[in-house]
Each structure stands twice: as C-alpha cells, then as structure tokens.
Amino acid sequence: MERAINTTHDTEQAALFAAAWSRLDAALTSERYDDVAEVIRRHWFDLLSGPAHELTVALERVPAHELDRRPLIVALLGRSTLTLARRRVHGLRRMGQAGAALDRPAHGMRGLDRAIIQTNQADLHRMLGRPDRARTSARTALAELEALPDAEARGNETVGGLYAQLAACLLDTGADADALDAAERALLHAQTLGDSAAPAIFATLAGLNATTGELASARENIHAARSQGRPLRQEDLVLLRLAEAMVALDELDATAAQAHLFEAEVEADSEAGVEAAIQAQAEAPPTAHWMPAILIAGMVELVGGYPGRGLARLEQSARARGPEGRTDAARRALAPLRAVLQCALGNPDAAAAILDRDAGPSVVGCIGHARLELMRGRHGAALQQLRPLSGSVMSIRQQAEASALEAAALLRFSTERRTTAVVDHLGAMLQHSRLLLPLALLPASDLLRVSAALTTGGYGELVAHGRLRSLLYDLEAEDPLTPRETAVLATLLEHPSHAAIAARLNVSVNTVKSQLRSVYRKLGVKTRDEAIAIALERHLLTERD
Numbered sequence: 173m174e175r176a177i178n179t180t181h182d183t184e185q186a187a188l189f190a191a192a193w194s195r196l197d198a199a200l201t202s203e204r205y206d207d208v209a210e211v212i213r214r215h216w217f218d219l220l221s222g223p224a225h226e227l228t229v230a231l232e233r234v235p236a237h238e239l240d241r242r243p244l245i246v247a248l249l250g251r252s253t254l255t256l257a258r259r260r261v262h263g264l265r266r267m268g269q270a271g272a273a274l275d276r277p278a279h280g281m282r283g284l285d286r287a288i289i290q291t292n293q294a295d296l297h298r299m300l301g302r303p304d305r306a307r308t309s310a311r312t313a314l315a316e317l318e319a320l321p322d323a324e325a326r327g328n329e330t331v332g333g334l335y336a337q338l339a340a341c342l343l344d345t346g347a348d349a350d351a352l353d354a355a356e357r358a359l360l361h362a363q364t365l366g367d368s369a370a371p372a373i374f375a376t377l378a379g380l381n382a383t384t385g386e387l388a389s390a391r392e393n394i395h396a397a398r399s400q401g402r403p404l405r406q407e408d409l410v411l412l413r414l415a416e417a418m419v420a421l422d423e424l425d426a427t428a429a430q431a432h433l434f435e436a437e438v439e440a441d442s443e444a445g446v447e448a449a450i451q452a453q454a455e456a457p458p459t460a461h462w463m464p465a466i467l468i469a470g471m472v473e474l475v476g477g478y479p480g481r482g483l484a485r486l487e488q489s490a491r492a493r494g495p496e497g498r499t500d501a502a503r504r505a506l507a508p509l510r511a512v513l514q515c516a517l518g519n520p521d522a523a524a525a526i527l528d529r530d531a532g533p534s535v536v537g538c539i540g541h542a543r544l545e546l547m548r549g550r551h552g553a554a555l556q557q558l559r560p561l562s563g564s565v566m567s568i569r570q571q572a573e574a575s576a577l578e579a580a581a582l583l584r585f586s587t588e589r590r591t592t593a594v595v596d597h598l599g600a601m602l603q604h605s606r607l608l609l610p611l612a613l614l615p616a617s618d619l620l621r622v623s624a625a626l627t628t629g630g631y632g633e634l635v636a637h638g639r640l641r642s643l644l645y646d647l648e649a650e651d652p653l654t655p656r657e658t659a660v661l662a663t664l665l666e667h668p669s670h671a672a673i674a675a676r677l678n679v680s681v682n683t684v685k686s687q688l689r690s691v692y693r694k695l696g697v698k699t700r701d702e703a704i705a706i707a708l709e710r711h712l713l714t715e716r717d
Contacts, residue, residue, distance in 0.1 A: 189222035191215075200230055205238045205245070212248050213284055217333045219248065221405055224255040243273035244285045247292045254296075267296050284324055284331070287316035291334050294341045299462065301496030303345035303505070310338045310345075314354060325361070332361040336372035340411055343380050344461060346505070348567065351380050371397050371404045375412040382418035383464070385569030387606045390419050410436045410461050417468050424608050424639035426476035433468055436461075463505055466490065470509050474643055475612075479516035486510065500530075507531040511540045512613065518645035520544050535564050542577045547615050547647055551581040572601050572610040580618035583625055591625065598622075599631035608640055616642040653694060653712060660687040661707055668700060 192215035199207035212219065219227060231249040239246050250266030253259050271293045274286060281289075290313035297306035317325070317334060325331045335358030342351035358373040374397035381390035397404065397412055404412065413436030420429035466489040473482030490497035490506060507530035514523035524544055531537035538557050545554035554577060561574050575598040582591045602610070611619060611634075619642045623635040653661065663673045670688075674681045692698060695706045706712070 186222075188215075188218045192218040193222060193227075197230065200233060205234060205242060208234070209242050209244050209285075212244055213282075213288070213330060214328065216248070216288060216330045217405060220251060224252045227252040228256065228259075243270045243281065243289060246270040246273070247289045251292055264296075267292060271296075282324075283316055283320050284328070287313050287320070287334055288330070290316055291337055291341075294338065298341050298344055299496070301463075301493065301499045301502045303501045306341055306345045307347050307350070310341045310347075310354075311350065313338055314350075314357075317357075326364055332358055333372060335361055336376050336408070339373070339376040340379065340407070340461070343376060343383065344463060348380060348384055351376070355380065372408045375404060375408040375415070378415035379411045379464070382415040382422075383569075384567035385422070385572060385605050385607050387419055387422055388604075390415055394419070407461070410465075414461060414464050414468055417472070421468070421471050421475055422607050422609050424475055424612060424637070424641075426472055429468070429472045429475065433465070433472055436465060462493065463502070467506070467509055470513060474509075474513060474516055479513045479643075483510070483513040483517065486513065503530040504532070508536040508540055512543075512643075515543060515547060515644050518647065520547050520647075535561060535566055535570055539570065539573050539577065542574070542581075543613065543644075546577060546580055546618060547644060549647075551584040554581040568601070568605050569607065569610070572598070572605060572607050573613065575601055576610040576614055576622065579622050579625065580614050583618070583621045592629065595622070595625040595629050599626050599629050599634065602626075602634050603631060608637060611635065611640060612643045614642060615644050616646040618642075653691060657687050657691050657694075658712065660684060661691050661703065661712065664688070664700060665704055665707075 192211065195211045195215070196208060196219065199205070199211055228249065231245060231252065234242075234245055234249075239249075246266055247270035250263050250268075250270055252263075253266055254263030256263065270289050273281065274289060274293075290309050294306045294309035294313055297303070297309060313334065317331060317338075320331070335354055339351045339354035339358060342348075342354055355373055355377050358376075359370070362370045362373060374393045378390050378393035378397060381387070381393060394412060394415060397408075413432050417429040417432035417436065420426075420432060466486060469489065470482040470486040473479065473485060486506065486509065490502065493502070496502060507526050511523040511526045511531070514520070514526065524541070527537050527540045527544075531540060538561050542554040542557035545551070545557060558574055558578055558581075566574065575594065579591065579594045579598050582594055611622065614622060619640075623640075626632065626635050659677060660673060663676050667673050667676060670681050670684045674684045677684070692703060695703055697703045697706055
C-alpha cells in the first residue's frame, strides 16, 4: 500500500503502518481473530495512520459472529469507516455497536480494550459536538487506564497514545485541568518507552498552553514536538498547527496565523492533498479539533482587520457541521468570539444578545459583558460585570483579559493609587505571558490610556509592538453629539413637532430646528424615523458614566 507524503516524517509513519498492517493481514488471512485483536491492541494508532479505505475493506472480512465477540475490532472498523465521507453513517453505527458492548459487564472485556473503546467514544462525542458526554467518556477511559495492571501497561505504546488522545479531547471540550493531568500521565508513561510517545504529548501540551495563554510554554512544547524523532499522527499535526496559529494570533500576526491554519486544514485530509482539504472544509468531515479550528479561523479574520468576513466564516463553518454545529454546547463555545466579532462590527446589542443567550452566567460571559459596557461608555457597569470573577478559577488568558478591562475602566475615573496597583498587576501578567490580544480587545480610547499607564509603570516594551491596535469598532470616533443635541434627540423620541420639543426644553422653535439640522447631519439621516433608528442602534441615548 502507498500513501501520499505530506509531512517530514511520513516515510517513517508509513513504515510503522506497513509493519502493523503486515501483522494484521496475516492474522486476518489465517482467520486468527484473537490475534487480530492483539495486533490492534499493540498497534491501534499505527493502523489508524494508514489508508482508511483499505483498512475498512480488510476488517469487513471478519464474520459478524466474530465481531460480536470482539468489540475492539468493531471499534477500529467504525473509526476507519467514519473517515470515509460516503460511509459516515455506517461508521457511526459501528462505533455505537462497540460502545454498547461497554454496558455488558458479562462480556469479559479486557481493561485495555475498554480503555481504547471509551477513548474512541470520547473522540466520537467530541466530533459530534457533545462536549459533556465527551468529557464523561474521557474520564472513564482515564480511570480504565489507571486500573490497568503494570504488566499490561508497561511497554505498550498504545497506552501512551491513549493518554495523549484523551488529553487532546479534554482540551477541546474545555476541561483544561483534566487535560493537563492526562498529558502529565502520558509523559510519565512515555518515560517507560523512551520518547516514542512524546511528540503527541508535546503537541497536546502546546495546544493546551496556547489556549490558556501560556505562550512561552506553548513555544517550548511546539519545538519539543517537532524535534522528536518519532513522527506525528495527522490529528496531532493538526493540533500542533492550531497551536502555532494561536501563538501567531497572540502576536497579532494574522498572516502567519493564516499560514498555520491552512497547513492544519491540509493536514486534516493529507491523503487527498490541498484541493481535497479545501473541499473538506465545505463538507465538514468528522475531523478532530474542528471547534478550535473554526474559532481560530474567525480570529484570523478579526486580527487581519476583516471582522465581517470572520463572522461569516464562523457562521458558515458552524452550519457546515450540521446538527453538531447547532447544539447548545457548540453555541456556548462559539459565543465569546461571536460577541467579539459583533463588537468589532459596532453592534453591541447583537453581542449582548449572543452572550445572554449562549454564554450565560460564566467567566467568558462576564468578561464579554464588561467589554460591551466599556464600549458603551459605562465604566461603572463594566466593573460590576467583573466583580463576580474575583473568586473564579480562570486561565492566564482570562485573567489578563479581565485585568485589562478593569484597568481600562478604572483609568477613566479612579484615583492614582488604585489604578497604579491594577496597572502594575496587568503589566506583570502580560510580561510573563507575552499576550497582546487582551490589550487589542479594548476599545481604542481605553487602549491608549492603558498603554500610557503601562509605559509609565515601566512596562513600555509590552506596548511598543508595532502591530498593537484595537480590534473593536470605535463608537467614540463617530462625530459626537453635544449635550444640547442629545437632549433634543431624546425629546424627539416622544414629541414629533418642533413646538412640542421647544416647550419641553424651554427653548425657542428656531433653536430646536437648528439643533435638529445638526443632529441629522452628524447621523447622516434626513428624517425623524431614521434619526431615532440610528440613535437606538448606536446607543446614543444610553446614560454614560
């Protein structure tokens, strides 16, 4: 069998597959199905790295009654079939069949088989947009791995690969602490094998670090993953590319991030090449890491200065996923970026609706609402949104975003002593993490004030980056209305006639006419209805602090 070579280590990976395939084919040919299961236990990941069609055809030679007795073979058959676009339903049915065997205690299944199948189930739920069920299956699989006898676990490369895969699954589903624990267990197991399982583990750690905002650690793990002698599987390469893209985004380098993202898309379908990878994005195959890929794609457009394109790309990608892109969990994961993109387009109402509907009472919801209040000029309300976070467990990225928003709000009105302490905390955090996105997600006027305060506090090198700019729509840059014009506009909502407005404000009719002409000019409208619509859309009548 031959497979296309699209990565540096593909030749070595092909050799590993060929060796595993030779053992599997020999066992299948001689109808030694217990030996088939043993080959799968020892070479699960090597077999999955090969051509899915040939593996599927080979495993379908196993009689149905033999499959019923060996759920592990069914699991591999389902996993390989799932990657074939036209046979996805059949693959899902096979994976469901293998999963159902876990509920039969009398089946006498080996612990490693249960761990492999549970890991397979966790990955399936992740691909289908069911993060809660994915986390449950992943934690069950971890428990199965921990319960394995030393004699069975030691020296088995599949065990280390399962730990790494579970860490990636937990990372994608938002269980960062569990993901780190699984990755650490994978590293401990890798020590018994040399460094053979390490590349996948380092790729997972790089993804975890990039997600949580630990850029220095992310870079170290990216380098470690690429410097290992062992080849990376396609899924691990995809995760590594996404980690590289996230690091580039935190440096506000949209060009580099786009390059890494494109390479990740190509890796996701490397057997068919670039054209198939592009087509696959439209058809949304059941690839792993699809949610972070969608989010990073939207962020690339935002950082590149095209928030409208980013929002369209985000919505199109979610729709292309079908039912899994419309689940509550998927909407919850997409909500923070959707809201930020709406802020970048100057639509704070739409952003607020997204956060209220999909994010709910959460850390990302509080941070998102605080950002909205700053955009609307309500720094007191922004601080109120941040107050519940004081006792929350947050990632470094979330801490940096919350601290940047707090500093921005306080710099609008607070005393020097209070702002100095907050700015110093923000500067120390950014100096350690090297994150730029938390600053770029401030309104433009706030970014200027925070940058000046950081420079005064001795953190000037953090804001001297040439790419640093606000990614949000600048509502304050619009031609502002004077207090008198705002009063006339507010009264216009209740009274259509000039005389009524004049009587209400105790001014002359000519003054009202003059003020309304100025208001219409600044808003770019010609009628009362248009002026009211623009005023409500831009929150011109919102009470500001």
